[in-house]
Amino acid sequence: MTPPTVDVVIPCYNEVHVLEQSALATLQLFDQNPQYRWRLVIADNGSTDGTSELARRLASEHDRIQALVLDIKGRGLALREAWLQSDADIVSYMDVDLSTDLRHLPELIALVADRHCDVAIGSRLARGARVRRQLKREITSRGYVALIRLTFPTLRITDAQCGFKALSRRAVQAIVPHIENRMWFFDTELLILAHQAGFRICELPVHWVEDPDTKVRIVSTAIEDIRGLLRMRFRKRPPITIPEG
Numbered sequence: 001m002t003p004p005t006v007d008v009v010i011p012c013y014n015e016v017h018v019l020e021q022s023a024l025a026t027l028q029l030f031d032q033n034p035q036y037r038w039r040l041v042i043a044d045n046g047s048t049d050g051t052s053e054l055a056r057r058l059a060s061e062h063d064r065i066q067a068l069v070l071d072i073k074g075r076g077l078a079l080r081e082a083w084l085q086s087d088a089d090i091v092s093y094m095d096v097d098l099s100t101d102l103r104h105l106p107e108l109i110a111l112v113a114d115r116h117c118d119v120a121i122g123s124r125l126a127r128g129a130r131v132r133r134q135l136k137r138e139i140t141s142r143g144y145v146a147l148i149r150l151t152f153p154t155l156r157i158t159d160a161q162c163g164f165k166a167l168s169r170r171a172v173q174a175i176v177p178h179i180e181n182r183m184w185f186f187d188t189e190l191l192i193l194a195h196q197a198g199f200r201i202c203e204l205p206v207h208w209v210e211d212p213d214t215k216v217r218i219v220s221t222a223i224e225d226i227r228g229l230l231r232m233r234f235r236k237r238p239p240i241t242i243p244e245g
Helices: 019-032 051-061 075-085 102-113 135-151 169-178 186-197 218-234
Strands: 005-012 037-045 065-070 090-094 119-123 130-132 164-168 201-205 207-209
Touching: 005 019, 005 075, 019 037, 019 051, 019 102, 037 051, 037 075, 051 065, 065 075, 075 090, 075 169, 075 186, 090 102, 090 169, 102 119, 102 164, 102 201, 119 186, 135 218, 164 169, 169 186, 186 201, 186 218
Parallel strands: 005 037, 005 090, 037 065, 119 201, 130 207
Antiparallel strands: 090 164, 119 164
């Protein structure tokens, strides 16, 4: 039986200081898990520090690395373009700082490949997760989950924004073209649309350590998230068609 193909996307914005180390660590993990046919996609979105040049160099040096260079900033935009261009059986993404323990990656992929989940998500708040981060971010995350449950009571997830997710090819084709947000709300919009379409969402408790150099800005991201939830809650949209197979 031919192993499933898996694209692991790392969205990058000005990450030249950490990208090569993370990419090489990921390739090493690929070698240790030959049950999948892996490819690493570095999706640079508007970097100005040499990240795009580094991504192209890594792609030229390693067969399993592909560089996708975009001129426009936006993590959601980078994921959308990488996933829609992919021909892999399973697509995924993780943050370049590897805040989520890289050893969870095969477990995440297995939820889609073997457990028949359409969307698999890492969770920092599920039972069994181990997390090290600032108290204010812990409170913010829990408050955001409570807000999601208030606006979408049947979406029973514990963490919407952990940068560690995987989707089946069928879920990508059905959901991703309908996602409007190009920044941080992309993850939440993905999960809401997947839930509304009837896709199976599975959570994986993860070991996660906060990156002190994170580019997430709590106030601006919170405003974006609230606007996104209101848009999703009150705007009428046609039902999503799920591809056969």
